[in-house]
Amino acid sequence: MTTAFLFALIGLGFFVGIIGALLGIGGALILIPVLTLFFEVPLEKAIGVGLVSIIATSSAAASVYVQEKLTDIRLGMLLELGTTMGAVFGALVVGYFSRKALALMLALFLLYSATSMVRKIRSADDEPAAPAGEYSIRHIPAGLAGSAFAGAISGLLGIGGGPIKVPLMYLVMGVPLRVATATSNFMIGVTGATSALIYFVRGRVDVAVTAPVVLGVFSGSLLGSKIAPAIRSRYILTVFSLLLLYLAVEMFRVGFGLHSP
Amino acid sequence: MPGEKNLKTRVWIMVSLSAGVYSSALLLALGLIGFLVRDAAAVPAGAGPGTLVRQTLHEHASAVLHLGLWLLLVTPILRVLAAAVGFLAERDHRYFGVACGVLGIILSGLWLALHV
Numbered sequence: 001m002t003t004a005f006l007f008a009l010i011g012l013g014f015f016v017g018i019i020g021a022l023l024g025i026g027g028a029l030i031l032i033p034v035l036t037l038f039f040e041v042p043l044e045k046a047i048g049v050g051l052v053s054i055i056a057t058s059s060a061a062a063s064v065y066v067q068e069k070l071t072d073i074r075l076g077m078l079l080e081l082g083t084t085m086g087a088v089f090g091a092l093v094v095g096y097f098s099r100k101a102l103a104l105m106l107a108l109f110l111l112y113s114a115t116s117m118v119r120k121i122r123s124a125d126d127e128p129a130a131p132a133g134e135y136s137i138r139h140i141p142a143g144l145a146g147s148a149f150a151g152a153i154s155g156l157l158g159i160g161g162g163p164i165k166v167p168l169m170y171l172v173m174g175v176p177l178r179v180a181t182a183t184s185n186f187m188i189g190v191t192g193a194t195s196a197l198i199y200f201v202r203g204r205v206d207v208a209v210t211a212p213v214v215l216g217v218f219s220g221s222l223l224g225s226k227i228a229p230a231i232r233s234r235y236i237l238t239v240f241s242l243l244l245l246y247l248a249v250e251m252f253r254v255g256f257g258l259h260s261p
Numbered sequence: 262m263p264g265e266k267n268l269k270t271r272v273w274i275m276v277s278l279s280a281g282v283y284s285s286a287l288l289l290a291l292g293l294i295g296f297l298v299r300d301a302a303a304v305p306a307g308a309g310p311g312t313l314v315r316q317t318l319h320e321h322a323s324a325v326l327h328l329g330l331w332l333l334l335v336t337p338i339l340r341v342l343a344a345a346v347g348f349l350a351e352r353d354h355r356y357f358g359v360a361c362g363v364l365g366i367i368l369s370g371l372w373l374a375l376h377v
Binding site for chain 2: 003006010052055056058059073074077078080081084085087088091092189190192193194196197198200201202205207208210211212214215218
């Protein structure tokens with residue numbers, strides 16, 4: 001590996017870390033397709049990098065959320081029963097999927113996330129400024145099932161699953177949005193680690209690529225969390241949703257054999 | 262509802278998160294510095310501390326990187342363990358059981374990955 005490539009990976013991780021901190025996401029949604037499309041990292045290895053990177057962003061942000069008492073630790077731990085089971089399943093069966101099939105699944109998720117971002121932009125003014133006081137959690141079995149699905153997606157595609165978990169908690173389980181976001185962030189690291197450990201022992205994590213990316217993600221997350229209050233999320237969300245759409249198109253092309261990274 | 266009831270658990274989780282994350286970052290930085298240090302010739306006689314540190318970093322760069330990544334992977338597991346201890350300290354046996362269940366699933370996954 002050349003020094004230039006090493007610093008390019010650190011730079012990519014740094015950018016992903018900042019975006020992740022600003023938008024409260026893991027960043028693997030950008031990281032995995034960019035590694036595949038522009039850094040010529042095989043998709044299977046890029047997924048391994050993504051899983052490790054979401055641990056980094058989740059751990060950096062989660063300590064802030066826990067400190068701010070936004071995280072519902074008990075709910076997060078309960079739903080982890082589902083997500084970890086799903087993550088184990090996803091990580092164990094990923095080898096049975098072809099690269100094109102994984103690319104198509106990732107493209108669909110990128111498209112879904114892009115449309116979620118657009119909805120978020122439109123409803124940004126309607127979000128409650130502070131979490132509600134008391135709330136009661138409902139539909140726990142549905143929450144567990146949805147969490148297991150999110151965990152399986154995470155294990156297969158290397159992403160955090162936040163776009164599934166947050167709506168699940170907010171819309172289905174009756175959890176205030178800010179608490180749902182913080183709790184999802186708390187969960188993502190554990191879900192990611194569950195799959196990443198399996199990927200690691202099976203040799204699907206390229207250390208030479210992962211290490212500089214993760215170091216960049218650490219640094220970017222720290223900076224992103226400092227500058228987040230000064231940045232208008234609406235602009236970031238708009239740019240990010242356009243980026244996700246572009247990456248979705250490119251991954252569809254990979255999936256249909258029209259683009260060989 | 263998140264709040265003061267979780268205080269001990271919250272503190273232990275924060276400490277385990279911070280310790281794991283920053284230790285991992287330090288090891289990764291050291292490992293990458295080791296890769297960038299390219300003069301891997303034999304250590305000359307009377308070498309100073311700077312040369313010795315450079316040589317050590319370069320020779321062990323790969324191991325340090327692996328160790329850093331392992332530490333990062335284990336940090337969320339430690340987070341669950343810290344939560345379990347916190348729940349036990351708060352005498353919340355139900356959620357202590359839940360946290361133990363999560364740990365069991367993670368370890369089962371690791372066992373399956375190694376043996377299946």
